[in-house]
Amino acid sequence: xxxxxxxxxxxxxxxxxxxxxxxxxxxxxxxxxxxxxxxxxxxxxxxxxxxxxxxxxxxxxxxxxxxxxxxxxxxxxxxxxxxxxxxxxxxxxxxxxxxxxxxxxxxxxxxxxxxxxxxxxxxxxxxxxxxxxxxxxxxxxxxxxxxxxxxxxxxxxxxxxxxxxxxxxxxxxxxxxxxxxxxxxxxxxxxxxxxxxxxxxxxxxxxxxxxxxxxxxxxxxxxxxxxxxxxxxxxxxxxxxxxxxxxxxxxxxxxxxxxxxxxxxxxxxxxxxxxxxxxxxxxxxxxxxxxxxxxxxxxxxxxxxxxxxxxxxxxxxxxxxxxxxxxxxxxxxxxxxxxxxxxxxxxxxxxxxxxxxxxxxxxxxxxxxxxxxxxxxx
Amino acid sequence: xxxxxxxxxxxxxxxxxxxxxxxxxxxxxxxxxxxxxxxxxxxxxxxxxxxxxxxxxxxxxxxxxxxxxxxxxxxxxxxxxxxxxxxxxxxxxxxxxxxxxxxxxxxxxxxxxxxxxxxxxxxxxxxxxxxxxxxxxxxxxxxxxxxxxxxxxxxxxxxxxxxxxxxxxxxxxxxxxxxxxxxxxxxxxxxxxxxxxxxxxxxxxxxxxxxxxxxx
Numbered sequence: 315x316x317x318x319x320x321x322x323x324x325x326x327x328x329x330x331x332x333x334x335x336x337x338x339x340x341x342x343x344x345x346x347x348x349x350x351x352x353x354x355x356x357x358x359x360x361x362x363x364x365x366x367x368x369x370x371x372x373x374x375x376x377x378x379x380x381x382x383x384x385x386x387x388x389x390x391x392x393x394x395x396x397x398x399x400x401x402x403x404x405x406x407x408x409x410x411x412x413x414x415x416x417x418x419x420x421x422x423x424x425x426x427x428x429x430x431x432x433x434x435x436x437x438x439x440x441x442x443x444x445x446x447x448x449x450x451x452x453x454x455x456x457x458x459x460x461x462x463x464x465x466x467x468x469x470x471x472x473x474x475x476x477x478x479x480x481x482x483x484x485x486x487x488x489x490x491x492x493x494x495x496x497x498x499x500x501x502x503x504x505x506x507x508x509x510x511x512x513x514x515x516x517x518x519x520x521x522x523x524x525x526x527x528x529x530x531x532x533x534x535x536x537x538x539x540x541x542x543x544x545x546x547x548x549x550x551x552x553x554x555x556x557x558x559x560x561x562x563x564x565x566x567x568x569x570x571x572x573x574x575x576x577x578x579x580x581x582x583x584x585x586x587x588x589x590x591x592x593x594x595x596x597x598x599x600x601x602x603x604x605x606x607x608x609x610x611x612x613x614x615x616x617x618x619x620x621x622x623x624x625x626x627x628x629x630x631x632x633x634x635x636x637x638x639x640x641x642x643x644x645x646x647x648x649x650x651x652x653x654x655x656x657x658x659x660x661x662x663x664x665x666x667x668x669x670x671x672x673x674x675x676x677x678x679x680x681x682x683x684x685x686x687x688x689x690x691x692x
Numbered sequence: 693x694x695x696x697x698x699x700x701x702x703x704x705x706x707x708x709x710x711x712x713x714x715x716x717x718x719x720x721x722x723x724x725x726x727x728x729x730x731x732x733x734x735x736x737x738x739x740x741x742x743x744x745x746x747x748x749x750x751x752x753x754x755x756x757x758x759x760x761x762x763x764x765x766x767x768x769x770x771x772x773x774x775x776x777x778x779x780x781x782x783x784x785x786x787x788x789x790x791x792x793x794x795x796x797x798x799x800x801x802x803x804x805x806x807x808x809x810x811x812x813x814x815x816x817x818x819x820x821x822x823x824x825x826x827x828x829x830x831x832x833x834x835x836x837x838x839x840x841x842x843x844x845x846x847x848x849x850x851x852x853x854x855x856x857x858x859x860x861x862x863x864x865x866x867x868x869x870x871x872x873x874x875x876x877x878x879x880x881x882x883x884x885x886x887x888x889x890x891x892x893x894x895x896x897x898x899x900x901x902x903x904x905x906x907x908x
Contacts, residue, residue, distance in 0.1 A: 367813055369809065369812060369813055389815075390815045390816075390817050391815070392815070393812070393813060393814060393815030394814070394815035395815075398810065398813035398814055400806060400809060400810060400813070401806075402804075402805075402806030403806060403810070404804065404806035404807045404808075404809055404810030404811070405807075405810070406807060406810075406811070406824075406825055406829075406905075407804075407807070407829065407903075407905050407906055408828045408829055408903035408904070408905040408906055409905060410905070417814060417816075417824075418814055418815065421815070421816065421820060451904065451905035451908075452905065453905065453908050464810075467810075467814075477813075
């Protein structure tokens with residue numbers, strides 16, 4: 315299912331001075347994922363991604379893009395097919411925003427009208443109003459706006475792969491957080507393979523599907539953030555991931571990761587007698603009510619049915635049960651439970667279909683089972 | 693003193709046609725040299741940004757040429773090329789090289805590293821990068837070099853009259869030789885005005901040619 319788009323095979327890069335920036339590196343990046351290269355400065359992360367668009371040539375080894383050896387692809391064509399966004403943006407100061415963004419399309423011979431349409435589309439994508447920003451020069455933009463234009467420029471020719479070298483590193487924390495959120499939003503709209511360099515662990519966890527932790531030109535561990543936090547390969551990774559990894563993990567987990575299946579469910583057409591029978595069998599005081607499509611409708615309690623034996627579940631059920639989504643985060647869910655005084659909540663998907671439930675007890679059990687103790691880190 | 697002023701004005705009026713002709717000659721020599729100098733100097737300047745190990749020797753040689761006294765350089769032209777406009781223009785081209793080569797080199801090598809990296813990383817060919825990024829961004833610095841060379845040429849072209857290149861220097865040298873003050877002034881004042889005017893003209897041209905995004 316996951317297709318390899320980039321493959322490094324025993325790649326080394328030794329600079330003329332003798333510095334080994336990349337040391338016998340082999341890894342794969344899958345189509346559509348965001349692979350973050352994380353490590354202290356001088357660990358070779360920037361060199362690694364520059365080897366892909368051949369701003370650096372490997373001393374040894376081969377790099378494959380879509381199965382083709384990059385050293386055999388014309389370097390200009392290779393680079394035009396890979397978006398490139400860097401920390402200092404590098405907008406051309408003598409070109410307008412529109413000219414900056416449309417540069418690669420212009421070089422590759424798009425028609426003027428197509429270029430203009432693309433500029434407006436991309437400006438809207440990065441949340442800049444085209445009519446007001448198209449004609450501006452880089453010096454007329456704020457730092458955050460410049461980087462948005464930089465991102466738009468990287469996306470201009472619709473390259474399947476994008477390299478981002480600390481794109482948000484030079485921004486103030488508020489702007490950075492905002493651009494990170496927009497980055498996530500952008501990724502849900504456009505499927506690109508992204509190689510992202512950062513030295514910020516929180517950024518890596520927030521944005522990366524997988525994180526490669528690098529040191530001295532080698533990848534120490536290349537895993538998804540959850541595994542990285544739970545099972546660091548060595549002390550270096552553990553130290554790098556940091557002390558508050560429990561909180562980081564909590565941010566990463568979605569309700570779908572910890573919910574349990576809602577087995578005690580009943581359709582709204584069922585009779586009261588059936589409901590009572592099911593409660594007896596499952597030794598449960600509450601049943602979750604769904605329609606024929608599995609859409610959550612409400613809940614029915616034993617107390618509501620005590621003196622009843624006629625009619626359908628629909629007539630007596632409690633319709634006012636708050637629900638949470640499968641992609642919901644843990645913290646707001648806990649807040650909702652406390653605020654509404656609920657010890658459990660049904661989890662539903664986008665079509666409101668019942669997927670499972672989460673309970674206070676589940677949260678507690680999940681955290682203790684997962685093997686990382688709150689007390690341990692502090 | 694007042695008598696000299698009147699007699700000078702009288703000289704100027706009497707020889708207006710001659711002064712005008714000499715001024716045109718002067719401008720011609722200086723500007724032909726500037727144009728050729730710019731073409732050669734910018735080309736060499738670009739070349740040494742591509743072959744960096746040539747940069748220091750090339751700029752060094754241009755510097756040595758620049759230090760040769762102008763009268764000596766003009767004199768050196770005579771045995772090889774003879775006298776007249778041609779040796780004068782060649783000498784002026786040689787003088788202008790330092791300003792043009794150095795400014796082109798500095799203008800291009802001082803472009804923001806991020807801009808260079810972005811341009812390369814986006815897949816611009818060397819020629820596209822030169823034409824679309826390096827030259828436009830280096831243009832203000834190159835134009836400053838052109839301006840230096842132009843103003844210098846107006847001055848040095850005065851001395852070129854010695855090897856038969858004509859121009860306003862001819863009046864000055866004639867005047868000195870015959871202790872004819874009015875003639876000296878009639879050559880000197882237009883040269884001074886010409887130098888100042890050239891400077892202003894190139895400042896304006898520099899401003900006009902600076903890309904809008906850099907005018908701030």
